[in-house]
Amino acid sequence: MPATATHPDLLEKIAVAVGAGAIEADPAAMAPWLTDWRGRYTGRALAIVSPRDAAGVQAVVRIAGAAGIAIVPQGGNTSMVAGATPPVDRPAILLSLRRMTRIRALSPEDGIAVAEGGVILADLHAAAEGIGRRFPLSLAAKGSATIGGLIATNAGGTQVLRFGTMRSLVLGIEAVLADGSLFEGLSALRKDNRGYDLRQLLAGSEGTLGIVTAASLRLVPAAARRAVGWVGLGSPQDALTLLRQLEDALGDAIESFEILPRDALALVLAHIPGTRAPLAEDHPWQVLVEATAPASGGDIAEMLTASLAQAIDSGLARDATVAASEAQAEALWKLRESVSEAERVDGAAAKHDVSVPVSAMPAFLHLARGQVEAAFPGARVLAFGHLGDGNVHFNVRPPTGDTGWFAREGGAVSRFVHDLVMAEGGSISAEHGIGQLKLAEFVRTADPVRLAAMRAIKAALDPRGLLNPGKLLPLAEIGPAQ
């Protein structure tokens, strides 16, 4: 492990604390972790340090802190907002949680898993299944996203309808704070009213208040069966009406309700190998719906099929299919989960992760699209996502063939879209966080009272601004640069 010329002592001290094998300073080996998933930000790091336990994280934070060096925590590097990419304007250690992969406890009785920050979401799914329970949060990046990052960003995903975002699944947190102390809040208590909820303060803090080293997570009963349907519809309003009808018929069995416009499906079919259209005809809007049932419940596929048939008979839905096998269900999910990847392959676009009240979403989609396309001639809106949560990815693609458009217009488009969202009382970051990508827009659109309170919290817990600088709050506002 070659120490960098500028900070050899620092890396030597870290090597003594966590072992030389936990340090990577070779530029080629570090490179993949220094650029964000979307490839828009590349940062610099003195080294990537991957401790094996919380004590190691504490040691690194203390040693770096004493030298005034920033720490950027990173899990699977799947942030959509460059929240785990180090800065370019100050020296930083990239602290990787990837070796902290232990599931410390699994309790079917308490319905709890205690997982370390580096546990990959898909591994937690498998572990929970192994004891006959289920961890309900899911998203396209489940094969690489880690528990620490999912908590730090309060991740949402495709299965939020019934059990909520990550926040609602975190029962306890263990985290290393900026001074190197360990907050041991892993207790499995369902009720605990001892004042400020540090667990919920750390959730969604994007690594700016502490580094999540482990969490107690809520497990829910396993679903004995699931039914996955794909529905063709004429409009988002029809889709929302269908959601309410399905809820009336099936109750909280509905766990996912994801909407895609025709263009999103076309992009997936064009760019993702092995995909094919699920319905005979093309429809302006499509919905993927998933319902689950416990062993004692009725035949959920039959119930979903009957409800969808009724929706077609009444003219609400245009066509529908329900997967007849687990392989078919997976194929439908692949269509939905590949939209982001298909967009990435297709080229640059102005991406937005917005929410408005659920009932306002159909009108918002219609009006905002019209306004964006009028203000930016040729721009192509592609809005898809979590209709049931009032959260869509309202992305705007360049006019066909205009390769310079994104660089020229991307910023103006984002400001335009966000202004429309704010006018609806919505949020410019529904589930991806602020990171670096949304920072300027967050500061531009945020209520000053919210910003002032956030700055005060940051100043109290990380007065020197050493934890994940440049994310969530501007550098200048979180303390003196080191």
Ligand code: MLT
């Ligand atoms: C999704 O819903 O597919 C993800 O949040 C990814 C994205 O926004 O591109």
Ligand code: ZN
């Ligand atoms: Zn999403």
